[in-house]
Amino acid sequence: MxxxxxxxxxxxxxxxxxxxxxxxxxxxxxxxxxxxxxxxxxxxxxxxxxxxxxxxxxxxxxxxxxxxxxxxxxxxxxxxxxxxxxxxxxxxxxxxxxxxxxxxxxxxxxxxxxxxxxxxxxxxxxxxxxxxxxxxxxxxxxxxxxxxxxxxxxxxxxxxxxxxxxxxxxxxxxxxxxxxxxxxxxxxxxxxxxxxxxxxxxxxxxxxxxxxxxxxxxxxxxxxxxxxxxxxxxxxxxxxxxxxxxxxxxHVARLADDHALAQRLAQGLSNIKGLSVRSAQTNIVFVDVADGLGPDLLSHLERLGVRATGLIGLRFVTHLDVDAAGIDHAIACTQAFFSEGASQTASRSAGTAVY
Structure with a gap:
């Protein structure tokens, strides 16, 4: 993808x-x-x-x-x-x-x-x-x-x-x-x-x-x-x-599309145990990850083609080059991290660069 x-x-x-x-x-x-x-x-x-x-x-x-x-x-x-x-x-x-x-x-x-x-x-x-x-x-x-x-x-x-x-x-x-x-x-x-x-x-x-x-x-x-x-x-x-x-x-009116995609992402992530979604009022979603696993999750997502940042918790930002399929992919990849077992994923991602 x-x-x-x-x-x-x-x-x-x-x-x-x-x-x-x-x-x-x-x-x-x-x-x-x-x-x-x-x-x-x-x-x-x-x-x-x-x-x-x-x-x-x-x-x-x-x-x-x-x-x-x-x-x-x-x-x-x-x-x-x-x-x-x-x-x-x-x-x-x-x-x-x-x-x-x-x-x-x-x-x-x-x-x-x-x-x-x-x-x-x-x-x-x-x-x-x-x-x-x-x-x-x-x-x-x-x-x-x-x-x-x-x-x-x-x-x-x-x-x-x-x-x-x-x-x-x-x-x-x-x-x-x-x-x-x-x-x-x-x-x-x-x-x-x-x-x-x-x-x-x-x-x-x-x-x-x-x-x-x-x-x-x-x-x-x-x-x-x-x-x-x-x-x-x-x-x-x-x-x-x-x-x-x-x-x-x-491109002004279409900002509402970005906001809707952020809501879609926030809703999907909020259903994943181990995550706490903090904001999705416009096009930015902040997520806190339990047990200090944020860097490992970022590395996992990076390997699967999903990029985010981790300066203030995990931050995901929607924009005109992102669509619903991309958002659903990001949710699925995040779900996979926890479904596979965070400790196992963390072990595999050791040494992987975090962006």
Whole structure:
């Protein structure tokens, strides 16, 4: 059977139609600002998010970094979750390159920081302290859409204290689709609460490369300068922008298919003794494996053509290159691991690499 790659929604291949859009894209030099495909994408995503402007970036990490550096000066501080992507998984870029101090706060299982903790972390205007300038949130959180009421309360609190707000919306379209109804209106409801938002095209939307930072024209002008400084000024990047534009036009509604497949996977795995399924609200399923057998299960699945990751428990991510047959194969292979006897399987898989 064809390999079933559930490591991430970043592993997708461009569809035939997307490749055709890329090959047909008119090109210019985006550093000079005259690539028509990049300009069209930026105008399109700015309109979708209701922001004044947008800037095409090479990655979500670059988009978040340039956004934070556009919001903050050296010696400023941003409040962020202890396990948030912008703090924990982006190489410390804001601190290393922007001299922006992170103020990480504890989060609950849903990724929420207590409002009282956010308020207490905001520093007074005193030269002893870094200047608190920005609140960063993330949606979705480990595959869970952030509650709209919480987003409203947290951003209201930030504004009351004069802070700007930034949303790491790598999978915010998944959150919008999960709410049901008009996904684009749902997206607007979410991002209207924030001064800026970073949106990935290379995850569930299925483009090969790229993210966009959306915000005010002034903020985007500052971010453009930072993008150049960190090496993100690309030339004929319209090839990539065309893929992202195609994804926005054709791949948003189909995210519901990924969510349905994640539910199918979660239901199948939940029936297997020894597994505890933690999340399947969008396209990400987390699974805890009893008796420390997670690495052995990963190795077993790898040999049978099913790929997952094991950084935060076992993580399975559905996407446009996965179908129902692939999900059923993953469930059957997992069931086989336990049916054969975990200890026997663990012995056979000793020394096998874990991805």
């Amino acid at each position: 064809t390999a079933v790659d559930l490591r991430s929604d970043t592993v997708t291949q461009p569809t035939v139609a997307m490749r055709e859009a890329m090959m047909a894209a008119p090109l210019g030099d985006d550093v000079f600002g005259d690539d028509p495909s990049v300009n069209a994408l930026q105008a399109h995503i700015a309109a979708i998010t209701g922001k004044e402007a947008a800037l095409f970036m090479a990655s979500g990490t670059q988009s978040n970094l340039c956004g934070m550096m556009a919001h903050c000066d050296r010696g400023d501080e941003y409040i962020v979750g202890q396990n948030a992507h912008t703090y924990r998984y982006e190489g410390g870029g804001a601190a290393v390159l922007g001299s922006i101090q992170p103020q990480p706060l504890a989060q609950d299982a849903a990724g929420l920081m207590r409002l009282e903790d956010i308020a207490a972390a905001i520093k007074p205007d005193d030269p002893h302290f870094a200047r608190t300038r920005l609140l960063c949130l993330e949606n979705t959180w480990n595959g869970q859409p952030m509650p709209q009421a919480y987003l409203q309360q947290a951003t209201d609190l930030a504004r009351q204290h004069g802070l700007a707000t930034h949303l790491d919306g790598a999978r915010v379209f998944n959150a919008a689709v999960a709410r049901g109804g008009d996904a684009f209106q749902n997206l607007r409801d979410i991002v209207d609460l924030f001064d800026s938002v970073s949106i990935c095209f290379s995850k569930g939307l299925g483009a090969p490369v790229g993210s966009a930072l959306c915000g005010s024209r002034e903020l985007i002008d500052r971010a453009r300068r930072w993008r150049k400084m960190v090496g993100g000024g690309l030339r004929q990047s319209g090839l990539l922008a065309a893929a992202a534009h195609h994804a926005l036009d054709h």
